[in-house]
Amino acid sequence: MSLAPVGRAAPTAAVIRSQAALEWRLLMGNGEQILLTLIIPVVLLLALSLTDVVSLGVVGRTAKLDLLVPSIMALAVMSSAFTALAISTGFDRRGEAIKFLGTTPLSRVGLLSAKVLAVLGVQVIQLAVIAILGLILGWSPDPMTWGAVPVVILGTAAFAAWGFALAGVLRAEATLALANAIYLLLLLGGGVIVPASRFPEPLATLVSCLPSAALADGLRAAMATGDLGVVVTSMAILVVWALAGGFVVHRTFRWTS
Amino acid sequence: MTATSATLGRLPGRAYTWWVTPPPGAIVLTDVAKSFGDTRALAGLTCTVPEGRITGLLGPNGAGKTTAIEICAGLQRADSGEVRVLGRDPWRRTAHQRAEVGVMLQRGGVSAGATASQAVSHVARFYAEPWDVPELLERLSLTGLGRTTFRRMSGGEQQRVKLACAMVGRPRLLMLDEPTAGLDPATKREVWQLVTDARDAGATVLLSTHAMAEAEQLSDHLVIISAGRCVASGTVADLTADPDGQTLRFIASPHLDRQALLRALPSGFELREEPPGSYRLTGERIEPATMAAVTAWCAERGVMASALTLQQRDLEQVFLDITAEAKQPGVDTPTDDGEVAR
Numbered sequence: 194m195s196l197a198p199v200g201r202a203a204p205t206a207a208v209i210r211s212q213a214a215l216e217w218r219l220l221m222g223n224g225e226q227i228l229l230t231l232i233i234p235v236v237l238l239l240a241l242s243l244t245d246v247v248s249l250g251v252v253g254r255t256a257k258l259d260l261l262v263p264s265i266m267a268l269a270v271m272s273s274a275f276t277a278l279a280i281s282t283g284f285d286r287r288g289e290a291i292k293f294l295g296t297t298p299l300s301r302v303g304l305l306s307a308k309v310l311a312v313l314g315v316q317v318i319q320l321a322v323i324a325i326l327g328l329i330l331g332w333s334p335d336p337m338t339w340g341a342v343p344v345v346i347l348g349t350a351a352f353a354a355w356g357f358a359l360a361g362v363l364r365a366e367a368t369l370a371l372a373n374a375i376y377l378l379l380l381l382g383g384g385v386i387v388p389a390s391r392f393p394e395p396l397a398t399l400v401s402c403l404p405s406a407a408l409a410d411g412l413r414a415a416m417a418t419g420d421l422g423v424v425v426t427s428m429a430i431l432v433v434w435a436l437a438g439g440f441v442v443h444r445t446f447r448w449t450s
Numbered sequence: 451m452t453a454t455s456a457t458l459g460r461l462p463g464r465a466y467t468w469w470v471t472p473p474p475g476a477i478v479l480t481d482v483a484k485s486f487g488d489t490r491a492l493a494g495l496t497c498t499v500p501e502g503r504i505t506g507l508l509g510p511n512g513a514g515k516t517t518a519i520e521i522c523a524g525l526q527r528a529d530s531g532e533v534r535v536l537g538r539d540p541w542r543r544t545a546h547q548r549a550e551v552g553v554m555l556q557r558g559g560v561s562a563g564a565t566a567s568q569a570v571s572h573v574a575r576f577y578a579e580p581w582d583v584p585e586l587l588e589r590l591s592l593t594g595l596g597r598t599t600f601r602r603m604s605g606g607e608q609q610r611v612k613l614a615c616a617m618v619g620r621p622r623l624l625m626l627d628e629p630t631a632g633l634d635p636a637t638k639r640e641v642w643q644l645v646t647d648a649r650d651a652g653a654t655v656l657l658s659t660h661a662m663a664e665a666e667q668l669s670d671h672l673v674i675i676s677a678g679r680c681v682a683s684g685t686v687a688d689l690t691a692d693p694d695g696q697t698l699r700f701i702a703s704p705h706l707d708r709q710a711l712l713r714a715l716p717s718g719f720e721l722r723e724e725p726p727g728s729y730r731l732t733g734e735r736i737e738p739a740t741m742a743a744v745t746a747w748c749a750e751r752g753v754m755a756s757a758l759t760l761q762q763r764d765l766e767q768v769f770l771d772i773t774a775e776a777k778q779p780g781v782d783t784p785t786d787d788g789e790v791a792r
Contacts, residue, residue: 289558
C-alpha cells in the first residue's frame, strides 16, 4: 500500500450518492422512523377510509378515497421530509457523526442534499405502499396523478428546509419534541386531512398558506379534482417556504450542537 | 520565506539566539482568539506546524488544544487572528481542499450503527485515491471486528476506526486529537508506526496528546499551549536542554588528570569527579565531537570510559514547569513568532 499523500476528493456526485445511500439505510433501519413514516399513515388511511370516526364531509367510499389517499400521501411526505429528517439530523449533530463529515470533502450542502435524496428514496416506498393500499380499497386515481410528482418534490424541499432549520440550531431533544409537536399540529389543523377550504375565514386563508395545506391541496388537485390552478398555486407556496427555509439553514445551520 | 530567530538556550543574564530559516508551515496560526460565551478558549495563539514533520500539541486540560484543532479543521471560526492551513483559510475551503486534510476528532465522528468496514469504506468513497480499506483495517488490527457496530466497540477499537477514517483519504495533513487515548501499549505502538510511516511518506502530522512518552517518541516538533496561548515550541531536544548548559556524565578510572582532559577539549568546559570514578563534564553545548574527544583522550591512556550519558531534563518536568509558570499571575511568556519561548 502506497502511503504517499494524495488528498484528492472524489467527484461531488459520487460523494453525495455515497452519503445518500448511507442516510437511506439509516432511515429505513430505524424502527421509530418507520412507525412515523409508514405505519401511522397506513393506519390512518385504513381507519379513516373504513370507518366514520372522523367526518370528512364527503359521501361514498370512492369520494372518501379520492380525498384521503392524496391527503395521507401529503402526511407521509411531511413525516419523512420534516419530522423524521429533523429528528435524525438533530441526533446526528448530538452524536457528532456529522461533525467529522464537516472535515471531509462532503460539504454542508452535500450532506443536506444527500439527506434530501435519502428522504426521496424513502418517499418512493411510502407513496407506493399508500397507492397500492388505496387501490386495494377501491381508489381510482385521476390520469393527471403524475402531476403530483413536482408537488411532492417541492413539498419535500420545503419541509426538509424547515426540518434542517430546526435541527441545525436546537438541541436534539428539543428538535425531537418540537418536530413531533409541529407534525401533530399540522396533521390536526394544517389542512392535511381536512382541507383548508373547510375552515372558516380568515382561518381558511391563513391555513391554505401553510406548507402542509399547500402540499395536500396540490396533491388532491393533481390526483382527484384535476384543477391545474390549485396545483400551480400550491407549488408557488411551497417554493416560497423552501426558499425561506433554505435561507434560514444557510444562516444558522451548525455542524455541532 | 523569512528568517526568524529561535531562542534555543539561555544562560543567566544572557540569551543565545541563532538565526535560522524555518521549514514552511503546514499550519500557521497568528494571534488567534476564540471564546465560547464568557470562556476564553484561545487567547492569541501563535504557532507554526512545520511541513513534513510530526508536531506534538501539548497542554493541560482546557488549554485550548481541541479548539485549536477544530479551528484548523474548519469546524470553528476564530474570533480574531489569522489561520492558514496548507496556505488557506480553513473556514473557506472547497471540497477538494478539505480532501487534503484528514481529521480525527476526540469525540464522535462515526455513525453508531456502522461496522468498522462500513464506516471506513464509506469515508473512502469521498476520495479519488483512498488507501486500500482492507489493508488499512489490517494495519490497525480492525479486521477481526466483523459485524460489531461502532457503538458496541471498546474505546480502543473506536479510536482505531476514527483514525482509519482520518487516514483513508491519504491526506497531506493529518490532525489527530488524542489518537492513542485508551489504547493498550501494543496497539499504541502500531498507531505510532502508522503515523510515522505517513510522515515518512511525506504527510504532515499534528497530534494532540497528554502522554509525554508519546510526544517524546513521535514528535519532531512540539508546541506547548497553556490558557489558550503558545508557551513553548521547538524540538524535544530544544525543550529538554538544560538552560544552564549541557552535562555529559561518564564512568572511568578514579582520579584521572582532569586538567589534562580539559586541555584536550575546547575552552568553556568544567569537569568534576564526584564520587571518585564518576565524572560530570558541563559546558554550554556538548557536541558529538566533544564526546569523541573524551573517549579518544581516555583511549590514549588505556582508560575505559563507559556509560556516557548526555543529561537532559525530563520532558514531563519541562512541561509542568512551563505550564505552571504560564499560569502564574503577571507572567507574560514571550513567544518569539511561535518558535521557542522558554
